[in-house]
Amino acid sequence: MIAQSAVRLLLGVLVLCVGCTQVGVQVQSPTDTIQVLVAYHSLSGNTQIMAQNVAVGAQAIPGTRVLLYTVGEVTADLLFGSDALVVGSPVYWSNMSGEVKTFFDRWQFEFGVFPEFKMRNKVGAAFATGGQVSSGKELTMLTILAAMLGNQMIVVSHGGAFGASATTEGDSPGIDEAEKADARALGKRVAEVAWMIKRGQSH
């Protein structure tokens, strides 16, 4: 009994695994912990900075385990073992990058998400970075959310109407403090809603 409580206490400790490359087999997180997976693609580092801030925001909610991976590193165990997923992409030609689209396609080709709808009722959210103002960030986030909705996930936003985003070129190079704050707010909201759902399930 005491040993069981100690294990539960340990699992409740906040874990932020930034730049993880390998994690053992994941099981569905216990009721006193939620797991938020932040998955992103980034070539020149902008989307990665947003991802790190999303992770920090999610970690602010006690009892939340946060995992940060590139989309190519995500395994079925990581995906299905998480209560929430936040996906970030650079804008490529006014849409998500090919790497992020391939990530969603792998859900079926590699992970077999359908017909059981294994992502059903998990919380989902999106973030994006784009070089120019009004050149595809909202569409990029919406197509990410559309893939999640098609998988019967519960999508949420914060930062902007569709998620957190940043303009990275021209007069607004890189990621500024307001954009980082939006990313943190998104991560925090995702963890809050994931907790609401988890608590609701335990009733």
Ligand SMILES: Cc1cc2nc3c(=O)[nH]c(=O)nc-3n(C[C@H](O)[C@H](O)[C@H](O)COP(=O)(O)O)c2cc1C
């Ligand atoms: C192939 C390609 C296409 C792009 N298309 C767009 C675009 O349509 N709209 C836009 O605002 N930025 C576009 N960009 C700029 C990137 O979205 C922007 O630099 C982004 O912040 C890069 O993210 P990263 O640093 O995480 O790789 C494009 C960049 C590349 C390489």
